[in-house]
Amino acid sequence: MNSLTMTPAYNAIPKFLQQQSYKNPTDQAPFNLAYQTDLPVFKWREHNPENAKVGQAFMAAQRIGQRSVWDNQVPMQDFQLSREDIVNDRVLVCDVGGGSGHQCLDLRKHHPSLTGRIVTEDLGTMQELSTIRDELAKQNITMQPHDFFQEQPIKGAKVYYLRNVIHNWNDEPSKVILSQIAKAMSPDLVVIVDDVIMPLAAMERTKDHFSQLLSDSGLQLRDVWTYDSDYGDSFIVAVPNDSTSSAEANGHATNGDATNGHSVA
């Protein structure tokens, strides 16, 4: 079997769906059938580094040719530190489940004037595979090994960012991931889930589904900024549940502003 790619998992989809009686799976996926394992894919990859390397390369390359999200596609108002924050060496961005760190590097390249530390987190075994470690260090981007089901080690960062992470998990594990962040948050910061918002119910989530998931995790939906309407790729922006911030109170743009596909929650 070709264990370098996920092709066997795609090929297993018809048989898997039949075995599941065409119901939504809860803890298994076609991947498990294809590779004859009960391990979730990311745990399995810890024992299969060649597959993990290919997976990382895919995640870094999948949007090549598309306009970067950091290329003025979304408002950057949340990515600002105060003078006090800078003096206190506050982390500006913590990229949770950031893979090899490519999104952080892209952020720095598009916004070189952003002040503050950027931290990219992922499982240690995955970070060791990153081919851009030197470049990250040069750009003041720190790699922090972290299992996102455990206590968040970076407390009080200004922005917690999760791209294509939540869509890998069902609601219960997603709530654990988001709750760990909510516990590490201070009132003035935001969580940005960068994922697809589906117009209809599907395995990817709808806006209402995200809103409920965030609320169950101690957060509240503040804004939705869709930056690729073909795919539904969106920034789902959340703040702590007890935060007094609201779109209007913070002067955030409301419906009709120039932002691509923007809507206020």
Ligand SMILES: C[S@@+](CC[C@H](N)C(=O)[O-])C[C@H]1O[C@@H](n2cnc3c(N)ncnc32)[C@H](O)[C@@H]1O
């Ligand atoms: C679909 S990839 C997204 C990577 C990156 N955020 C991006 O957008 O390219 C999901 C990431 O979650 C990481 N991951 C999976 N389980 C994890 C865990 N328990 N703790 C931390 N990271 C995990 C994987 O290693 C992988 O890098």
